[in-house]
Amino acid sequence: MDLNQMKYGGLLLRMQAADSDAERVLQAIRAGSLDDVGQALSTLEGLGSARMAYLRGLSSLATGDIMSALNGMITYCAGDPPDPQAFHNLGLALEAGYDQSQAKNLLDMAFTCHNAAWKKDPAWPLANDALRDFHRDRLNATDRLLKKMAEQPRVVLEPTTYCHLKCQGCTRTIEDTPSMHMSLDVFRRVIDHLPARVSDIVMHGLGEPTLNKQLPEMIRYARDSGKTDVISFSTTGMTKDFSVYERCFDSGLSYLRMSVDSLDPDIAEICRKGSNVEQMETTIRKMVARGLSLEIVMVVSSFNLDDMEKTLARLDELGKFKVRGMLYLDKGVSAGNLDEAGIQRANQVFQDMKAKARQIDLTWLNHHSPSTYELCSSVSDITVDVGGYLTPCCHVYDRSIHGYLSLADHDFEEIRESDYMKKFVAQYVDQAPDFCGGCLANCRSTQRNGYPGQRSFKVPVWFNASSPVHFVERHNASRDATD
Numbered sequence: 001m002d003l004n005q006m007k008y009g010g011l012l013l014r015m016q017a018a019d020s021d022a023e024r025v026l027q028a029i030r031a032g033s034l035d036d037v038g039q040a041l042s043t044l045e046g047l048g049s050a051r052m053a054y055l056r057g058l059s060s061l062a063t064g065d066i067m068s069a070l071n072g073m074i075t076y077c078a079g080d081p082p083d084p085q086a087f088h089n090l091g092l093a094l095e096a097g098y099d100q101s102q103a104k105n106l107l108d109m110a111f112t113c114h115n116a117a118w119k120k121d122p123a124w125p126l127a128n129d130a131l132r133d134f135h136r137d138r139l140n141a142t143d144r145l146l147k148k149m150a151e152q153p154r155v156v157l158e159p160t161t162y163c164h165l166k167c168q169g170c171t172r173t174i175e176d177t178p179s180m181h182m183s184l185d186v187f188r189r190v191i192d193h194l195p196a197r198v199s200d201i202v203m204h205g206l207g208e209p210t211l212n213k214q215l216p217e218m219i220r221y222a223r224d225s226g227k228t229d230v231i232s233f234s235t236t237g238m239t240k241d242f243s244v245y246e247r248c249f250d251s252g253l254s255y256l257r258m259s260v261d262s263l264d265p266d267i268a269e270i271c272r273k274g275s276n277v278e279q280m281e282t283t284i285r286k287m288v289a290r291g292l293s294l295e296i297v298m299v300v301s302s303f304n305l306d307d308m309e310k311t312l313a314r315l316d317e318l319g320k321f322k323v324r325g326m327l328y329l330d331k332g333v334s335a336g337n338l339d340e341a342g343i344q345r346a347n348q349v350f351q352d353m354k355a356k357a358r359q360i361d362l363t364w365l366n367h368h369s370p371s372t373y374e375l376c377s378s379v380s381d382i383t384v385d386v387g388g389y390l391t392p393c394c395h396v397y398d399r400s401i402h403g404y405l406s407l408a409d410h411d412f413e414e415i416r417e418s419d420y421m422k423k424f425v426a427q428y429v430d431q432a433p434d435f436c437g438g439c440l441a442n443c444r445s446t447q448r449n450g451y452p453g454q455r456s457f458k459v460p461v462w463f464n465a466s467s468p469v470h471f472v473e474r475h476n477a478s479r480d481a482t483d
Contacts, residue, residue, distance in 0.1 A: 006058065006089055025055060032063035050076045054086060061089065066097035141429045142422070148380045149416050155198045155228075156383040156394045157190065158182065158205025160212040165236055166273040168303060169333045171397065172206040181212045184221075186388040189408040191225050194382065200254075203233030204394055205386060210239040216247040223252030230254045234297070237283040238276050245283075245292070255293035258283065262304045263311045271303050281318065288319030296321060297365070300346045301328035301336035308346060312353045312360070320359040325350055327364075329395065379425055382412060390415065396435045 021044060028036035037059045041052050057072020073090045162179045163172060171177065201222050203209050212218075215233075222231055237258040239245065245256065260280060261271040268275040287294045296315060300308065315323060327343065328336045338346065347364075354362045383391045388408030389399035399405075402424075405415055415421055 006061070006092065029055065029058045029062060032059055034059055050078075057093075058089060061093050061096070064096070066093055069093045070097060142426045145379045145425050145429070146416060146422065149382070150195055150413065152197050152199045153195070154381045155194060155201045156204050156381055157187070157201060158207070158384065158386045158397065159187070159203050159209045159215055159218060159233070160207035161205065161386050162211045163207040163236075164211070164238070164274055165208070168271055168301065168336050169299075169328055169331050170206065171331050171395075174331060174333065177206055179207070180386055181214070182218075182386045182388070184214045184217055186408045187214075187218045188221055190384055190388050191222055191227065193407050193409075193411045194225075194227055195412055196227065198228045198382070200230035200232065201228050202394075203231070204257075206397060207386075208236055208239075209233045210235055210244050210248075215244070216251040219248055219253050220251040232257055232295075234259060236272070236275075237280045239283070240279065242283065242286050245287070246290070249292055255295055256287065257295045257297055258287075259299070260284075260296050260311070260315065261299050261301075262307045263314045264307050267304050267307045271299070271301070284315075284318045284321075288321065294319075294321040296323045296360075297326055298323060299326050299328055300338070302338055302342065303336055305338065305342055305346060308349045309353065312349070312357070312362070316353075316357045316360045321361070323360045323362045325362065325364045331395070379428055382407070392433075392435060398435070401435070 021040070025037065025040040025044070028040045034056060037056055041047060041055060053072040054076030055072075057069045057076070060066075060068035060072065070090075070093050073086065073093055077086050077090050160179075160181045161172065161177055162181065166173045203215070203218070209215055219231055219233075222228070231253055232255050233248070233253070234257040235245075237260070248256075258280075259272070262268045263277050263281065265275075265277045268277050268280075284294065284296075298304075298308070298311070304311070312323065325346070327346075328338065330337050350362055350364065353360075379392075381393060383393050383397075384407050385391050385397045385399055387399065388406050390402045390405040390407055391397050391399055392401055403420070407415070
């Protein structure tokens with residue numbers, strides 16, 4: 001084991017010992033002498049059995065006794081809050097012990113502990129190679145992902161890219177996105193090419209769905225297809241003709257998601273330029289009065305953090321419905337990002353309001369719960385853009401990434417079983433694509449990990465070599481017609 005890879009800085013602070021005593025412990029660890037470590041630890045008071053086990057584990061790691069190292073480190077890393085650098089060292093032990101087959105149970109325990117670190121803070125770049133190997137080899141991630149794509153996946157369909165707002169951080173606001181509607185014909189063909197059963201269909205994308213006049217007909221066709229029992233869409237709630245919503249529910253809509261970042265007119269205008277707070281409240285009141293299923297989504301950012309409590313209190317006055325918090329994702333406007341203190345503050349507001357609220361039900365959609373590979377929507381969901389093309393996920397509407405694969409022209413099962421898709425998923429398991437950087441559903445390091453500021457969704461280098469030429473050639477005509 002290369003001792004230079006170990007990290008001790010945070011450990012020294014937590015030992016609460018004199019510098020000379022702490023240095024004596026570290027020297028014993030570097031020497032890999034458990035007797036010397038034990039003797040050095042005996043002079044320290046109040047260290048605790050878990051921390052002592054961890055320090056002995058470091059010494060075992062230095063000498064290559066991986067099983068003893070894992071035993072000691074797991075005990076400490078299961079604590080709350082653990083030392084961030086302890087997870088780094090646990091990652092080194094996991095990588096070193098991965099090939100020791102007799103350690104399977106212990107390794108499984110360690111990986112469970114290691115994955116828990118991401119729920120504490122997903123920004124820690126912890127032993128990505130070990131996690132990758134674990135999911136790829138032990139959990140057969142590639143096969144599981146391909147199977148999951150066929151077993152009632154979620155479907156996200158983009159009915160339009162027209163919108164009357166300019167929202168902070170939205171790809172449509174930042175980039176030059178052409179405005180167009182999905183035609184009813186394309187929608188029907190996409191529905192026909194979906195698997196026999198899907199978990200739900202979400203009418204969601206870069207635009208306001210109600211601007212597509214054929215939306216009720218689309219919902220009815222999806223419902224009549226028998227492929228799902230759950231259909232929803234997201235709206236700004238500013239459609240003046242409320243009967244549009246009623247027709248959608250009459251056509252088979254299960255519930256409506258409405259974006260409400262603030263009910264303060266000035267703050268709402270900052271978050272989503274063009275907002276009409278009065279119209280939003282009117283829509284909410286009518287939804288509640290008619291007993292229609294409503295869910296509010298609040299994107300929490302630096303723009304509305306100070307107003308959260310006030311807006312949540314106002315929503316609680318308007319009726320009984322679900323409110324889902326969602327952390328702001330930077331797609332080019334980094335000013336909206338929250339630092340760790342801001343995230344903790346937002347979470348506290350949610351917890352306080354959850355205790356006080358009389359009517360609304362509050363939960364987070366993406367608060368510090370990054371998933372592991374097999375759960376990421378980029379491969380388990382089916383996302384289709386306004387032209388009927390397959391895209392990686394609802395945050396990355398770039399049809400070129402999948403080589404202009406049209407779900408309006410091809411059965412999804414044909415695509416899923418293709419050599420191209422199998423290779424794409426296998427490469428995805430091996431290395432996080434660059435377009436995953438900055439997403440809270442991604443637990444792996446990318447070149448743009450964390451909040452990257454201006455983020456370009458470009459096809460990663462590793463993907464270019466596997467470009468599905470056979471599909472590209474077959475779709476040139478339809479691509480040109482749509483573009």
